[in-house]
Amino acid sequence: MSQANPHLIASHKDILHFPKDGTPSLAPNDWQTWSGDRDEGGLPDLEHGAHKVLVPFSWWIKHHKEQDILTRAKNGQIGVWFAADDDILKHSDLIEEDKALWPIVAAHFPLFRDGRSFSTAALLRDRFAWDKEIRAIGDVLIDQLLQGARVGFDSFELRHDQNLDVALKQFDLYTVTTQNSWRGKRSLLKASSH
Amino acid sequence: MTMYKYDAIDQTLVNERVSQFRDQVARRLDGTLPEEEFRPLRLQNGLYHQRHAYMLRVAIPYGLLSSDQLRTLAKIATQYDRGYGHFTTRQNIQYNWVELEQTPDILADLAKVQMHAIQTSGNCIRNITSDAFAGVAGDEYVDPRPVCELLRQWSTLHPEFAHLPRKFKFAINGAKEDRTVLLCHDVGIELKKSPQGELVADIYAGGGMGRTPILGQLIKQALPWQLLPSYLTALLRVYNRFGRRDNLYKARIKILVKALGPEEFARQVEGEWAYIAKGDDNFTQAEWDRVAKHFTKPAYKNLSAISDEALNTQFASELDTNERIAFARWLERNVRAHQVPGYASVILSLKPHGTAAPGDATTEQMNAIADLADQYSFGELRVTHEQNLVLADVEQSELLNLWRAAKKQNLVIPNIGLLTDLIACPGGDFCSLANAKSLPIAKAIQERFDDLDYLYDLGNISLNISGCINSCGHHHVGNIGVLGVDKDGEEWYQITLGGDQGFNAAIGKVIGPSFYADEIPDVITNIINTYVAQRNADESFVEAYRRLGVTPFKEAAYLNAKKKSKTESASSEGAAS
Numbered sequence: 016m017s018q019a020n021p022h023l024i025a026s027h028k029d030i031l032h033f034p035k036d037g038t039p040s041l042a043p044n045d046w047q048t049w050s051g052d053r054d055e056g057g058l059p060d061l062e063h064g065a066h067k068v069l070v071p072f073s074w075w076i077k078h079h080k081e082q083d084i085l086t087r088a089k090n091g092q093i094g095v096w097f098a099a100d101d102d103i104l105k106h107s108d109l110i111e112e113d114k115a116l117w118p119i120v121a122a123h124f125p126l127f128r129d130g131r132s133f134s135t136a137a138l139l140r141d142r143f144a145w146d147k148e149i150r151a152i153g154d155v156l157i158d159q160l161l162q163g164a165r166v167g168f169d170s171f172e173l174r175h176d177q178n179l180d181v182a183l184k185q186f187d188l189y190t191v192t193t194q195n196s197w198r199g200k201r202s203l204l205k206a207s208s209h
Numbered sequence: 210m211t212m213y214k215y216d217a218i219d220q221t222l223v224n225e226r227v228s229q230f231r232d233q234v235a236r237r238l239d240g241t242l243p244e245e246e247f248r249p250l251r252l253q254n255g256l257y258h259q260r261h262a263y264m265l266r267v268a269i270p271y272g273l274l275s276s277d278q279l280r281t282l283a284k285i286a287t288q289y290d291r292g293y294g295h296f297t298t299r300q301n302i303q304y305n306w307v308e309l310e311q312t313p314d315i316l317a318d319l320a321k322v323q324m325h326a327i328q329t330s331g332n333c334i335r336n337i338t339s340d341a342f343a344g345v346a347g348d349e350y351v352d353p354r355p356v357c358e359l360l361r362q363w364s365t366l367h368p369e370f371a372h373l374p375r376k377f378k379f380a381i382n383g384a385k386e387d388r389t390v391l392l393c394h395d396v397g398i399e400l401k402k403s404p405q406g407e408l409v410a411d412i413y414a415g416g417g418m419g420r421t422p423i424l425g426q427l428i429k430q431a432l433p434w435q436l437l438p439s440y441l442t443a444l445l446r447v448y449n450r451f452g453r454r455d456n457l458y459k460a461r462i463k464i465l466v467k468a469l470g471p472e473e474f475a476r477q478v479e480g481e482w483a484y485i486a487k488g489d490d491n492f493t494q495a496e497w498d499r500v501a502k503h504f505t506k507p508a509y510k511n512l513s514a515i516s517d518e519a520l521n522t523q524f525a526s527e528l529d530t531n532e533r534i535a536f537a538r539w540l541e542r543n544v545r546a547h548q549v550p551g552y553a554s555v556i557l558s559l560k561p562h563g564t565a566a567p568g569d570a571t572t573e574q575m576n577a578i579a580d581l582a583d584q585y586s587f588g589e590l591r592v593t594h595e596q597n598l599v600l601a602d603v604e605q606s607e608l609l610n611l612w613r614a615a616k617k618q619n620l621v622i623p624n625i626g627l628l629t630d631l632i633a634c635p636g637g638d639f640c641s642l643a644n645a646k647s648l649p650i651a652k653a654i655q656e657r658f659d660d661l662d663y664l665y666d667l668g669n670i671s672l673n674i675s676g677c678i679n680s681c682g683h684h685h686v687g688n689i690g691v692l693g694v695d696k697d698g699e700e701w702y703q704i705t706l707g708g709d710q711g712f713n714a715a716i717g718k719v720i721g722p723s724f725y726a727d728e729i730p731d732v733i734t735n736i737i738n739t740y741v742a743q744r745n746a747d748e749s750f751v752e753a754y755r756r757l758g759v760t761p762f763k764e765a766a767y768l769n770a771k772k773k774s775k776t777e778s779a780s781s782e783g784a785a786s
Contacts (some may be wrong), residue, residue: 102450128249128332130372134449137369142484158233158242158250165368178241188229191221193362194438195490202218203496204489 022059024048024123024152026172031160031182034169035198039186041179044172046119048096048152049074057083058093069094069121069152072101079113088116096121096152099131103138110143120145122168124153136167140197160185165196211344212273212589213358213503215323222365223320226327230254231313238310249372253333254316255301255326260641262306266329267319269592271339271357271381272300276579276588281322283575289315294575296559296568298390298632298683299378300338300592301329305639333371334364334445337379340388341593344504345554345601347546351383351400351408355501356434359492360398363438370445374452375460377445378417390594390686392416392424392714395462396444398437408434414444414474415466418680422716423463426471428478434497438490443482447474507587507602512551515605517541524609536612538623538665544608553605555586557598557620560630562655564619566648567633568596577618585611594683594710595632597625627664628672628737629655632683636676636693637700643676645693645700650674650729657730658737667737670750671710686710688751689736690717691729702729706736706762707754720763724770735765 026048033039051071053059058068066087070078072095078084087093094117097103103110114120120139122132132151139145150170151163157177164186173182191202199205215223233250236242242250251257255266267282274282282302286294289311290304297303307315319325329336337357344352360379364370370377380389383400391397397413409431416425432440453459466474515523517540521533528536545554557578559568570578578598582590585607586600593599598620603611615621624630631654634640636647651674658664673687677694684690690705701723708717724732737750739761744753754762 127246128372129454130332130370131450131454133369133371134446137446156246158246159372162368162371181236181241188232189222189225189366191218191225193218193222193365194367195488196368200489203499204493206218 022050022053024050024172025175026152026155027175027177027179029179030150031171031173031179032169033160033164033171033186039183041183046094046150048121048172057081058087066092067094068092069096069119069150071095072097072103072106075113076106076109079109085116091118093117094119094121096123096150097132097135098123099125099129099135101135103135104142107143114143114145117147119148119150119170121150121152121172124151124155124159127154127156127159129154133162133166136163137197140167157182157185161188165192165198167197211504211507211587212275213354213500216499219362220320220323223323223325223327226254226325226366227313227316227320230316234309234313249331251312252331253328253371254312255329256307256309256312257330258641259305259639260637261639263309263312264639265304265307265312265315265326266297266301267304267324267326268329268336269296269300269302269324270361271337271343271354272341272592273343273354274590274592275322276582276590278322278324279575279579279582279590281318281324283572283579285315285318286572286575293565293569293571295566295635296570296592296596296598298594298596298681299336300341300594301336302592303635305635327365330376332373332375333377334367334373335376335378337361337364337381338389338394338594339381340384341591341599342388342545342554342601343383343591344506345547345549345552346384346386346388347548348385349383349548350385350402352504353381353383353400354504355497356398356400356408356410356437357381358500358503359496360437360441363441363492369442370449373445373449374454375457375462377448377462387711387714388594390683390710390714392712393418393422393683393686393710394425396441397425400434403431410434410437412440412444415463415471417461417463418683418685419461420458420678421461421463422680422685423467424714424716425463426466428466428471428475435492435494436486438492439485439488440478440482442485442490444478446481447477451477506549507589509549509552509602510604512549512604512606514550517544520605520608527609535621535623536609538661539612539621540608542623542625542627542665543621547602549602551605553603553608555600555603555608555611555615556593556625557581557600557615558622558624558630559597559620560624560655561619561622562624562629562659563652566635567631567651570598574618574620577614578620581611581614584614595625595630597630623661624664626669626671628658628667628670629664631655631672631674632687633674634676634681636674636682640676640681642679643693644678644695645676645702646726647674647676647682647691647693650691650693650702650726653726653730654733657734667741668749670737671708672733673708683710684708685716686714687717688754689733694723696723700726702726704732704736704766706759707751709751718759720759720766722770728770731769732766735768736762739765
C-alpha cells in the first residue's frame with residue numbers, strides 16, 4: 016500500500032521495533048514518512064485517515080513556526096526525519112528547542128551502504144540525550160539491523176522486499192561486543208562490573 | 210609464545226561472526242540476497258570476486274602469527290585452494306582460488322586457531338598493521354603490540370563505522386625507524402614515551418596511496434593511550450559524516466583532510482572529541498593488563514652477543530668456500546639486530562628469482578616454516594610489509610643450523626632490501642581491478658637481475674609494482690615504482706622514481722610516458738646503470754636520485770624506448786574504467 020504513493024518513502028507495512036532492553040517485535044506502522052515533495056506550504060494529505068507524519072527536517076526548519084503545523088505537532092502528530100546529509104550539529108539549537116514536540120524522529124538511508132545515519136543516531140542519543148524512538152528509514156536491509164540497533168535506532172522501517180522473519184532473528188546473532196554502544200558497554204566491562 | 214591469546218569473549222565473537230557469514234552466504238545462494246547487496250557483506254569478511262574465482266583475504270593482525278596458525282593456513286591452502294597462499298603488504302594472506310560455498314568452513318577452521326577475515330576489505334576499519342619487528346627491534350621506543358591488540362578489538366564490528374565513505378587503514382609504530390609506511394595510512398599512530406614516562410601517541414591523518422598519493426599530516430600530539438578510542442571515534446565520526454560519497458576516487462579521508470586543511474580537520478575532530486573525551490569508551494588499566502600480559506618477553510637464555518665477524522669465523526670450518534660467501538651475505542642482508550644479547554631476527558625471503566610470485570608460499574614451505582619457528586624462534590612468526598616472513602627470536606649460535614634448514618625450502622636468498630626483494634600485487638593475472646599484470650614484470654626483473662654479486666653491489670633499492678592505481682603494490686613509495694596502466698586495451702607500465710618509505714617517506718615522481726611490458730627490464734637496467742655510473746661512494750640509489758634529480762635517469766630510461774604512435778598523457782590514467 017505505501018509503495019504506491021510516490022510522496023511517501025516506500026517501506027514495509029510493519030515496523031520492526033527493538034526497544035532498548037526489550038525484545039524485537041513487529042507492529043503495524045502508524046507513521047507515514049513524507050518524502051517532502053509536493054511541498055505546497057502545508058502538509059499534504061498523504062493517506063486518507065492517517066494523521067501521524069514524519070516530515071523532512073529541512074521542511075520542519077522552514078515551517079515549524081506556522082500555527083497549524085505547531086498545533087498538529089502539539090497533538091503528537093508530527094515527527095521529523097533527518098536526511099543523510101543533514102548536519103544535525105549545525106542545527107543543534109533548533110533541535111534542542113523543538114525536540115519535546117516530536118514523539119519520534121527518523122534517520123534516512125539513501126543507500127544501504129551509506130553509513131552517515133549511523134553517526135546521526137549516535138549523536139542524537141549521545142549529544143541530544145534523545146530517549147524517544149529513532150526509526151531507520153529508506154534503504155534499510157536485514158544486514159544493517161545489528162549495527163543500527165547498536166548505534167541508537169530502536170525501530171526499523173525495512174525496505175518492502177525484506178523478509179521480516181529473517182530480520183527478527185538478527186538481534187541475537189552476537190552475545191558479545193568489543194566496544195560500547197547505546198545498548199550497553201562492551202562485554203569486558205559488563206563482566207567486570209558484576 | 211608471546212602472542213595475544215583469545216579469551217572467551219574473543220572466541221565467541223569470531224565463532225558468532227562465522228555463523229553470521231554462513232547465514233549471509235546461504236541467503237546469497239538461495240537467491241534472497243542479491244549480489245549487489247551481498248558484495249559489501251562479503252568484502253567485510255575479506256571475500257573478493259576475482260577474475261577466475263573468489264579470493265579470500267585472511268587477517269594476520271599486526272603481522273603476528275603462531276606456528277600452529279601457519280599450519281592451519283597451510284592446510285587451508287591445500288584443502289580449499291591450489292596449495293599456496295600470498296602474503297600481502299598489509300599483513301594479510303590471500304587465497305586466490307576458493308569457492309563461495311566453502312568460505313564459511315574456511316572461516317570456521319580459522320576460528321579454531323584464533324584467526325579470522327573480519328574487515329580485511331570493505332569500507333570499514335581494516336586489519337591494523339604494525340612493525341614486523343615489534344618487541345624485538347633494537348631501535349624500539351615502545352612495544353606497539355598491546356595498543357595494536359586493544360585497537361583491533363575496539364575496531365572489530367564497530368557499528369557506527371561499518372559503512373564509511375571508503376576503506377580505512379591504521380598503522381601503528383613504536384620504533385625509531387618506521388617499517389609500517391605509517392605516513393601512507395588513513396591514520397598513523399606513532400607511539401612514544403612522554404617526558405613523564407607515560408605512553409602517548411602522535412596521530413597522523415590523511416595519508417594514502419591510490420590515485421592521489423598523499424602523506425599523512427600530524428594532527429594530534431601526545432595523546433594518552435587510554436584516550437585512543439574516544440579520539441579515534443571523534444576522528445572517524447567527522448570522516449563518516451563529511452567524507453565525500455559522490456565519487457569513489459575522492460572518498461578517502463586524505464581528500465577530506467586536504468580539502469579542509471589539516472588544521473581545520475584537527476579542529477573539527479577536537480570539537481567532536483570535547484564531548485566524548487571523558488566517556489567510558491576509553492581504555493582502562495585493566496584492559497591494558499589483560500592484553501599486555503601476553504606480550505611479555507619469551508624465555509630468553511642468558512647469552513653474550515656475537516658479532517657477524519665472529520659468527521663467520523665460528524662457522525667457517527663447517528662451510529665450503531661458496532657456502533661461506535652465501536652465509537656471510539645472508540647474515541648481512543637477512544639477519545637483523547635484536548634487543549637481547551645473543552639473539553637475532555631472521556627474515557625468510559619469499560622473493561626467489563623468478564620462480565614464484567613475490568610473497569607466495571606453498572603449503573610445503575608454510576609447514577616447514579612453522580617447524581622452523583618451533584625449533585628456532587619460540588613458535589612465532591611475523592609478516593613484513595615487504596611480503597617476507599620473520600623468525601624474530603633466533604639464538605645467534607643457531608643461525609647456521611637455521612640457514613641450512615631454510616635453504617632446503619629456498620628461503621635464504623640473501624636479497625632482503627635489494628632490487629629483487631620487490632613488492633608486487635597479484636595484478637591482472639588474478640585481480641579484476643587490475644589494468645595490467647604485475648607478476649610477469651616482477652619475474653622478468655628478477656630474472657634480469659639474477660646476479661647476486663651485482664645486486665649486492667647495488668645495495669638498498671626498493672622496487673614496487675602495482676597492477677593498477679589502487680596501488681596494492683605500494684609503487685608510490687618504491688625508490689623505483691612500476692604502475693600498470695591500460696591504454697586502449699593494451700597493458701602499459703608507468704615508471705616513478707624517488708619514492709621512499711619510513712620517516713623520509715616520499716611519493717615517487719612519474720618520469721614520463723609509459724612503456725610496453727617487454728621494455729621494462731631494459732628500462733630498469735638503464736636506470737640502474739645510470740646510478741652505478743654516477744653514484745658517490747656509499748651513496749644509495751635514492752640518495753643519488755635526490756642529488757642528481759630525475760633528468761639523467763629519465764634520459765637513460767627512454768634510451769631504447771620504442772617509438773609509439775599513440776599520444777598519451779602519462780599521469781592521468783588508472784582504474785577509472
